[in-house]
Amino acid sequence: MALIILIIGFAFIIGSTFLFIEIADDILEDEKFYIDQVVQDVMESARDTWFHSLMETITELGSVPILTIATIVLVSYLFLFKKRKWEAIFFGINMVGISLLTKGLKLIFQRDRPEILMQYDGTGFSFPSGHSTGSIAFYGFCIYLVARSRWKSRTKWLCNSVLSLLIVLIPLSRTVLSVHYFTDVLAGVSLGLAWLLVCIFGLQILLWRRRHHHFN
Template sequence: MRKTLITILKELKRILSVYLEKYDQKLPYIITCIIALIIFIGGFNLFIELTEHLKSETLATYDSRISDLVVNYRSPGWTKYFVFVTNVGDTWGYAIVFTLCSLLFYWIFKSWKYFLQICLVMVLALGSNILLKKIINRARPEAEHLVSVETLSYPSGHAMTAMAFYGFLIYLVTQFPLRKTLKSLIIAVLVLLILSIGISRIYLGVHFPSDIAGGYIAGLIWVVFCIIIFNLMTIFKRDPTI
């Protein structure tokens, strides 16, 4: 991602130098931020498209079929697993994982940078999820709930925060100087966790599959947007001249 941004910035500087004798050195960064914003808006348009079809018969059919398929696998063993996984994707689960990751990052890098970045990603994801739930106002499934829930249904807060938090962790892992085997293993575990948290909400009867899809899309939008902005900030600080 950083190499791509550097290439874009260099090309923008080259183009600007051809057409403008003098220009503000911040201009290439402003243009890149605008491009990032366009990508962000495009992603949200995809999210809105899905939202507009929430009441369609086609989506209702898919929701029903997928939910029935997942619920058919209910058993004591799977129920224990998915209750555990859904708790990992809840407040106390994130508090524990977040604290451990922050301490680990500080111990290795002697900096709170990654702590602040993850904080921002989570605040954006949680804040927008609360807002979206209130705006869309979709009720929970009427099926049996195996865990208690109090908020509205769409988009899934568990799916959205799992994608935002663990998705951003996946990005950080790809940047760390680790052995390929260890890196691949960590990424595989995090991907499995993201998928398991989403499936757990369907299995436990508290979400429609489309709630999970919407949560994943919204969470991924924030991850991509934040990665672009964080990298731009890093490049800008080091600039002269890239």
């Protein structure tokens, strides 16, 4: 079972990385994506609706201030109260790493946004979507922590269902609010997923080696 999970995980890393590179390559060549226009036209019809208002709230859960505060709180909790040092360290690496990757790539590609809307953090460059990379990294790692916890199965399922929903809705909100192209979001999700899995695999390998060394 562990081998199957490992193979699937590496397949996701490779697939996500490949998808990001494909989109990034086209953006470097200043390609225009038909799907971006289609999604923008569809999302335009959602303006002034309850769904648009909901997305205005949801998008805040992927903002830099919220994720930064939540990361500091969770890392401190894991390190100081749960004494799970390595999980805390890798959580920190996960979030700091994805932040640096996203900022660096934005400076490299310098893609303009569909619209500049400061009230939705719609400033700066567009590619890749920082809300998408950050939410995948943060809430994805939370899913991993919940899965490894000793909570009851029903509680785990409920928590991870909510976290998974946020992972879908936060990136979606960026296209609904017209501050990102669909390809910005797709690339952000791909990059965030690849980085998240690399960090989780790194942590799992470290924990396995420590347990193996302890038993020997």
